Amino acid sequence: MGHFEIIIGILNIQTVLLGTSIGLLTYYIYGKLRYKSPPGPWSIPLIGDYKIYSNRQMHREVAALSEKYGPVVQISMGPIKAIILNNLEVVIEAMVKKKAxxxxxPTFKSGNxxxxxxxxxxxxxxxxxxxxxxxxxxxxxxxxxxGTHLETMISDVCDCVFDRMSKEKEPFVVTDYVDxxxxxxxxxxxFGRKCDLDSKDVNKLLQIDQDIIEKFGSGFIEDIVPGMTYVYKTKxxxxxxxxIEEVTTFLRKELKxxxxxxxxxNIRDFTDSLILAREEAENEEREENVAMLSDTYLVQILSDIFFAGLDTTRMTLDWFLxxxxxxxxxxQKCQEEIxxxxxxxxxxxxxxxxxxxxxxxxxMEAMRMGAVAAFGVPHATICDTTVGGYDIPKGTMVLINHWALHNDPTxxxxxxxxDPYRYLTKEGKMDMKPENWLPFSAGRRVCLGEPVARTELLLIASSFxxxxxxxxxxxxxxxIKHRAPAAGTELPELYKVVVEKRNN
Structure with missing residues (x-):
């Protein structure tokens, strides 16, 4: 009797396991029938499409994949699914029509x-x-x-840098002066700091920024292996x-x-403007607003304005020159106009x-042709939604392939x-901004500094x-040859120039 009970127990376990397996399979098939996922290449489980996401020119490779799979392409970055939008229609649908x-x-270990x-x-x-x-x-x-604060500041810095640059007698790399x-x-x-080309603080931060881009531009395994930093930290x-600790320490010191x-x-600089905002919140006795303007938040806002402005501006000017x-x-035509x-x-x-x-x-044409930030900053869906006829679950990472938009032959x-004439009327005036020209992104997460960035780029470029x-x-x-110092970033190959001081 005991043996019979054991056999019956084993059969019951097998029945439960079989039922569970059938249930999971049914759920999987139902999910597949119910949800229409974006197409994409086959990927290795857990590892994903390694050859794609480890390629520093991934934006070009994904644009090529979109010719096969359509404008909405799904790839796997390790265990993370990423949806990449490759033409204007789907970008507008997602970022403008369904902007919220x-x-x-998305949350990344390195981002945190x-x-x-x-x-x-x-x-x-x-x-x-x-x-x-x-x-x-x-x-x-x-x-x-x-007022005239921005143009006065740019003029003062240009005078400082141009004075040193004009003394170059041999061919030199102009990128160094742009930076x-x-x-x-x-x-x-x-920070209200006047130009000092030999400043240790300035040169150190510039070197740190370049190191972060060039040494870590291919990403981190810690971002795709959950919990890895708790077990083992790579060099x-x-x-x-x-x-990052060096940068944060410097910013905290400046704020203090x-x-x-x-x-x-007497508001001297952007840091003072942020302190003024906190003071106004304190005067209004709105504790929840004051809490959102703690020193940590102010330091991070400063970091955003400083480093985002640094990279995009200097890289764009590299392409322009x-x-x-x-x-x-x-x-010559620009100089005659100036x-x-x-x-x-x-x-x-x-x-x-x-x-x-x-x-x-x-x-604008230099920004179109030079992929300073080919994917911009990643987005994530905050609810189940759709784009291009495909279902996108809540929490999915979504990227805009700006390079594909700016290089769409259709x-x-x-x-x-x-061809700068793309942006001009027959009378030589600025035409409406082309819909496919989106270096500052679109929708709710459009670049905060776009109005300032476009003005400062013009002032600096025309000063040069x-x-x-x-x-x-x-x-x-x-x-012009392209190099890729980081994933999704292209810069012109370093080249030497000679400059002639114009008789102004």
Whole structure:
């Protein structure tokens, strides 16, 4: 009898296991029939599409995949599913028509490390805190940029950098001066620091920024292996922790010094503007707002403005000058326009922008052709939603392939040609912004600093061309070649120039 009971027990266990298996299989098949997932290449379980996501030119590879699978492509980054949008129609559907659905941010271990747990603006989750932070940062930027402050600051930094650059007698890499100019401009804007090309603080931060991009540009295994940092930290991860701690320590020190010398009637820089915002919240006795403006939050907002502005601005200017060297006829046309609009003695100002149409068109074309941030910042869905006829579950990472938009041959005529006239009317004025031109993204997470960025890019670019004529060394032909210092980032190959001081 005992043996019979044992056999019956085994049969019962087998029945339960069989029933469970059939139930899970039925649920899986039902899910497949119910949900229409975006197509994509086959991936290795847990490892994912390694050859794709480890490729620093992944944006080009995914754009090619979209020709086979359509504009909505799904790939696996380790165990993480990522949806990549590759044409304007699906980008507008997701980011504009369903903007709240796609307004979240995915959570990454490295992102949390950079932002002290998502306390910045760029990588923060879509919630009431983020909305308040964005409002405060936008107001602080507008307050600080009132009057002629921006153009005066840029003019002072340009004078400092151009004085050193004009002394170059041999061919040199102009990128070095672009980087110095942009980081000193941001030091002035954020911290009120005047230009000092030999400053240890400035040069150290620039080196840290370049190290983070070039040494860690291929990503981290810690982001795709859950819990890995609790078991084992790679050397790369430890190096990243050290560099981020150095940056955060510097920003905390700047904030502390600004608080000690703060005067609400004399706003010196962007840091002061943030302190003023907190003071106003305190005066209104709104404790929940004050809590969202703690020192940690202010440091992370400063980090966003400083480092996002540093990378995108200097990289865009690298592309702009590279194209000006490659197309001397366009360089000359810009200089003629600058001379006519600005004159011989004055520095460029924001009021000149409506009349610097050809120069701005050249900047826009450089932004189209140069993939500074091919995927922008990743989005995440905050609810179950759809795009392009496919079902996208809540919490899915979604990327915009800006490179694919900017290189779509169905939208751009002669897509591989540098052509600033794309953005101009027949009369030479700025035309409506092309729908497919989206370097600052779109929707709820559109770049906060776009208005300031576009103005400062024009002021700096026109200052370069107002003061110098850029040429390649005698006997050298400048052909634009791309290099990829980080995943989703392309820059022109380093090249040397000679400059002639223009007689202004």
């Amino acid at each position: 659905d796609f307004a979240g941010r 490390l950079f932002t002290e747990g998502g306390k910045d603006i760029a990588l923060a989750p879509y919630n009431a805190t983020w909305k308040f932070q964005k409002k405060v940062a936008g107001k602080a930027l507008r307050y600080y940029m009132q 110095k100019l942009v980081i000193h401009m941001l030091f002035n804007m954020c 790369r991860w430890k190096d990243l922790e050290r560099l 010094e600004h608080k000690e010398t703060f005067n609400s009637s 590279s194209y000006m060297v490659a197309y001397p006829e366009y360089q 001379d006519d609009v600005i004159g011989k003695e004055e520095s460029p100002s924001a009021s000149d922008r409506p009349n610097l149409c050809f120069t701005e068109a050249c900047i 939208f751009w005529k002669n897509v591989d040609k540098f 061309l107002k003061n110098f004529r850029f040429k390649v060394p005698p006997g050298v032909t400048h052909s």
